[in-house]
Amino acid sequence: MTTHPIFDGHNDTLLRLQMSNAPSFFTESSAGHIDLPRAQKSGLGGGFFAVFTPNENDNAGPEDHLTENGYDVPLPSPISQERALDFTNALAARLFKLESEARGQLKVVRTAEELKHCLQNDIMAAIFHIEGAEAIDTNFDALHVLYQAGLRSLGIVWSRPNAYGEGVPFRYPSSPDTGPGLTDDGKALVRECNKLGIMIDTTHLNEKGFWDVAAITEAPLVATHSNAHTISPIARNLTDNQLEAIAESNGVAGINYAVNMLREDGGLETDISLDKIVRHVAYIAEKFGVDHVALGSDFDGTSVPDSLKDVTGLPNLLERLKAHGFHDDELQKITHGNWVRVLEETWK
Numbered sequence: 001m002t003t004h005p006i007f008d009g010h011n012d013t014l015l016r017l018q019m020s021n022a023p024s025f026f027t028e029s030s031a032g033h034i035d036l037p038r039a040q041k042s043g044l045g046g047g048f049f050a051v052f053t054p055n056e057n058d059n060a061g062p063e064d065h066l067t068e069n070g071y072d073v074p075l076p077s078p079i080s081q082e083r084a085l086d087f088t089n090a091l092a093a094r095l096f097k098l099e100s101e102a103r104g105q106l107k108v109v110r111t112a113e114e115l116k117h118c119l120q121n122d123i124m125a126a127i128f129h130i131e132g133a134e135a136i137d138t139n140f141d142a143l144h145v146l147y148q149a150g151l152r153s154l155g156i157v158w159s160r161p162n163a164y165g166e167g168v169p170f171r172y173p174s175s176p177d178t179g180p181g182l183t184d185d186g187k188a189l190v191r192e193c194n195k196l197g198i199m200i201d202t203t204h205l206n207e208k209g210f211w212d213v214a215a216i217t218e219a220p221l222v223a224t225h226s227n228a229h230t231i232s233p234i235a236r237n238l239t240d241n242q243l244e245a246i247a248e249s250n251g252v253a254g255i256n257y258a259v260n261m262l263r264e265d266g267g268l269e270t271d272i273s274l275d276k277i278v279r280h281v282a283y284i285a286e287k288f289g290v291d292h293v294a295l296g297s298d299f300d301g302t303s304v305p306d307s308l309k310d311v312t313g314l315p316n317l318l319e320r321l322k323a324h325g326f327h328d329d330e331l332q333k334i335t336h337g338n339w340v341r342v343l344e345e346t347w348k
Contacts, residue, residue: 005045009254009296046125172266197348254296
C-alpha cells in the first residue's frame with residue numbers, strides 16, 4: 001500500500017476518453033492527465049470520476065472574454081434533460097466498462113468499506129459522480145435509477161443554470177454571490193439525496209445556492225474542487241464564510257489545481273510552482289482545520305501548473321506539503337482520510 005494514497009475529489013477523465021481519440025486508459029501515454037499505469041506509479045488511489053454533459057458548440061474560455069482587469073465568461077445556455085440523460089448514460093457506461101476491463105485493478109465503489117478496501121490494497125477506487133443535475137427529472141425517477149446503478153455523488157449545477165439552481169460564471173475578479181438560490185425543485189433534490197445517501201457537491205454553485213444547501217442538508221457540506229477566495233478572488237472559489245460553514249458541518253473542500261483558481265491574479269499562465277497549491281491547502285488547514293481540506297485536482301478538465309504536469313507530479317506535491325510542515329497524520333487526512341470520513345457520514 002502507498003504510504004499516503006491520494007483519493008482525489010474530481011477528474012474529467014471519462015469525458016476526455018469519450019470526446020477524443022485518446023489511448024486506452026490502461027496504456028501509459030502522455031495524453032491527458034490520468035491513465036492507470038501513471039496513476040499506479042504516482043500514488044493516485046482513486047477519486048470522483050465525473051460524468052459531465054458539455055454544451056454543444058460552446059468552447060469559449062476566459063481567454064475569449066477578457067476584461068480590463070480579468071475576464072467574465074457568460075453562463076452557457078441550459079441543456080435539455082433528454083440530451084443530458086443520454087450523455088450521462090454513455091459516460092456512466094464507459095466507467096462501468098473500465099471496471100470490467102480492469103482485471104481487478106479498478107473498482108466502482110458504492111460503500112465506504114469498499115473505498116477503504118481499495119485504498120488498502122492498491123485498487124483504484126472510482127466514485128460515480130455527476131457534475132450538473134440536468135439528467136435528473138424533477139420527479140427524481142432518474143435519480144433513483146442512477147443510484148441503483150452506482151451514483152454516489154451529485155453536483156447540483158455546473159457553471160450554467162438548470163432546473164435546480166444556477167452556477168457561478170468563470171469571472172475574475174468576482175464574489176461567488178452571482179445569482180438566485182436553489183429553486184423549490186433544487187431544495188427537494190437536496191432532501192432526496194439525503195434520503196438516498198448521495199453526497200451533494202456544492203462546487204460551481206453560486207453563494208445563495210450554497211447557503212440553501214447548508215440550511216437543508218443533513219450531511220457534511222462538500223465542495224469537491226474549489227479553492228480559497230481570499231487568496232484567489234475568482235467567482236468559482238469559496239469565501240471564508242463558506243469555508244467556515246464547511247468546517248462546522250464536518251465537511252471538506254478539495255483543492256483544485258486549475259491555475260486561474262490558484263493564482264492571486266486569476267491569470268491563465270501555467271508557469272507557477274507547486275507552492276501555489278500548497279498555499280491553498282495550508283490556508284484552509286490553518287484557519288479552519290486540517291480535517292476540512294483535501295485534494296480535488298480537476299485533472300483532464302483544466303490547465304494545471306507546469307510544475308505538476310499531470311498525475312506523475314503528485315509525489316512532488318506531497319514532498320512540498322511535507323516541506324511546508326504537514327506531518328504524516330495530517331498528510332493522511334489531506335490525501336484520503338478526510339474524504340473517507342465524510343463519505344462514511346454521508347452514504348447510507
